[in-house]
Amino acid sequence: MPNTHTPEQIIRAEILALSAYHVPPAAGMIKLDAMENPYPLPSALRDEIAQLALHAPVNRYPDASAASLKETLRQTLGISDNLDILLGNGSDEIIQIIAMAIAKPGAVLMSVEPAFVMFRMIATFANIPYVGVPLKNDFTLDLDAMLAAIAKHQPAVIFLAYPNNPTGNLFNRAAILSIIQATPGIIVIDEAYQAFAEDSFIDQLGHYPNLLLMRTLSKSGLAGLRLGLLIGRPEWLKQLEKVRLPYNIGIMTQLIAEKVLHHTPVLSEQAQAIKSERAKMSAFLGTMRGITVYPSNANFILFRVNAASQIFQALKQHNILIKNLDGTHPLLENCLRETVGTPDENSQFCATLRTILSETV
Numbered sequence: 001m002p003n004t005h006t007p008e009q010i011i012r013a014e015i016l017a018l019s020a021y022h023v024p025p026a027a028g029m030i031k032l033d034a035m036e037n038p039y040p041l042p043s044a045l046r047d048e049i050a051q052l053a054l055h056a057p058v059n060r061y062p063d064a065s066a067a068s069l070k071e072t073l074r075q076t077l078g079i080s081d082n083l084d085i086l087l088g089n090g091s092d093e094i095i096q097i098i099a100m101a102i103a104k105p106g107a108v109l110m111s112v113e114p115a116f117v118m119f120r121m122i123a124t125f126a127n128i129p130y131v132g133v134p135l136k137n138d139f140t141l142d143l144d145a146m147l148a149a150i151a152k153h154q155p156a157v158i159f160l161a162y163p164n165n166p167t168g169n170l171f172n173r174a175a176i177l178s179i180i181q182a183t184p185g186i187i188v189i190d191e192a193y194q195a196f197a198e199d200s201f202i203d204q205l206g207h208y209p210n211l212l213l214m215r216t217l218s219k220s221g222l223a224g225l226r227l228g229l230l231i232g233r234p235e236w237l238k239q240l241e242k243v244r245l246p247y248n249i250g251i252m253t254q255l256i257a258e259k260v261l262h263h264t265p266v267l268s269e270q271a272q273a274i275k276s277e278r279a280k281m282s283a284f285l286g287t288m289r290g291i292t293v294y295p296s297n298a299n300f301i302l303f304r305v306n307a308a309s310q311i312f313q314a315l316k317q318h319n320i321l322i323k324n325l326d327g328t329h330p331l332l333e334n335c336l337r338e339t340v341g342t343p344d345e346n347s348q349f350c351a352t353l354r355t356i357l358s359e360t361v
Contacts, residue, residue, distance in 0.1 A: 029321040032339040037221035039270045052255045062251035084237035091216045091228035097243045099126035102156040110155035114329040139167040143175045161190040168296030190214045193298035195271040225253045300339045308334040314356045
């Protein structure tokens, strides 16, 4: 019998060096860590979904092209007929599809820092060099640094989240247009939080051939379905479709997403409620001594406070789970990120945080 190799001998060194994406257990917690919509769908709509599940032919493979769902998305989002749609199992899979497709020798994947952590992780998965250009101290785009990095590295793809995660802000629109014009490769604008931002680059897709737009239904209330989409010129999406795994969008996701998209006022009302609570939360946090609150156009709020990791742990002791970003990037020192929840969840978070801060002074 031959000597069998260990994982350390077989698996790439850069994968061995990674830590897996950590999702903390949240049973029994007020869960304000994952940018989810806290509101369930109305009971009547859930009854309709139950009927769909009852009759769904789960013994058969789903429609591989998800044609009906794509048409509904086209109508709902106002996507013109000269653009194509690619669907992914969440935005993560779309990022992975793009990274795999462009992974030629010498290709570079670029983003800003801090940004959505999966841009960097998926670059590592696909064995592509990653370049992260630091934001300014106030989390705005450093346009000069971006343009210099583009000139130096000639990236095959740039990912920019609009609004940005984890900072919550919208980058300057004119600066992004300058980046689009300067880059020789693809630029992907990730609009995961567009429902809370009231701004989009969808109107620019017809003007820039190398511009692609990424969206997801996860933040709007359908996180459990894992549905992301990429919108762009057919010449790009035709090639990216070759990398997409067959049947990647399951039948229940197709059926339920299409059903809910025919009830978009429900999602719009919930987004409005979240934005209203966001304003209240930002105002409250802004009155608290020792806290710096950053402007947010997303469904979460980033704030800085002394001893952030200690406060994060104290909140957990009170069964409130938010996101601790302290230590993840130098610009995020002592930063915490709180997802906007229901009014009751937000009230409990605010009251608990006030108590913790009074005890740590």
